[in-house]
Amino acid sequence: MTFTPDQRDELRQMFVDFAESRDSGLRTRLIEAHLGLAEYFARRFSNRGEPLDDLIQVASVGLLKAVDRFEPNRGVEFSTYATHTIVGELKRHFRDKGWAVRAPRRMQELYLRLGKILGTLSQELGRSPTIPELATEAAVSEEEVLEALEAGQAYRFASLDAPSGQEEGETMAAQLGTEDKGLADAERRASLSPLLARLPEREQTILHLRFFEGLTQSDIAARLGISQMHVSRLLARSLAELRSAAEE
């Protein structure tokens, strides 16, 4: 995207004015002037299996944030600043979708297989299995188990081993109904961090059970009727979301 020197000066002045006035008309004009930038980056991410239109939406959200937060007197060009914000938004989108980088298919398969083995072994042993135990059962090396588990944290696969959303929702609802000291806990959580409230209810519950009630990941899985790996993934993702929300 290129502007003539005159346009550039005009935009710079608009940013200065907008920083003063927060005028919504100016804001719209600034956003419109830079939509090309959002589209440009959306295209750069478009070969990863997401519809371009969705990506343009995501990139535009990044652009909005950039326009709102840009401080023209900092001596940074808007395009530089916006690039950072837009790419950040796109990356976050992919990270949340779990498609940022695809794990090798073999690792995906091993990960899914380990999920089943983990459930069975935990029941048999009456405790969480060790990594060597998982490796023996899966007939792979310890390193491969660890690699697959790491891959599972970073990547979310399309076919999750969890029950469908609705079933899970019902389990959660039943679970929440039996929580008698829910309110006091909610207050305690809220006092620790308003950020928690921004997470989906299911994630809030899992975080609460793990970090405030001290249940293990296996306990939580059993209690909520979802797989242990699903609990691991949701915890990792929630903590990542909390971290990025805290920095905003």
Added chain:
Amino acid sequence: MPTQDEVRLAVPATPEFLRLARVTATGLASRLGFTYDEVEDLRLAIDELCYTLIGNSGRRGQVSLRYLMTSDGLQIEGIGQFDDGAEEPTISDLTRQILRALVDSYEVGRNTSGHPSFQLVKRTLASRQR
């Protein structure tokens, strides 16, 4: 903690390299007989502490990690050496609560040479029951 084997690792202070910090931790944890639950806890704890040092988007410089394997478990130290300062890392009450649930003990602050640093201890279930 007697008998210590030590592993050291230095990585660029950016999120994509934290994977190596996690994999090293879980690899050693596996050798020590940690369970799946504990390994997953350790992975989360390492992330929380490393991000406390480098922030979400990383910094210029590196994080040096030192892993000590003891008969009780694993002790991990992380030191941030950054080009743009060495301010004391801050940690929220929520993160404290999270870390308390994940590891047996942890510390965040500055080491003796003034670098931002952390330390954590995760003991095996067997050693905690002794």
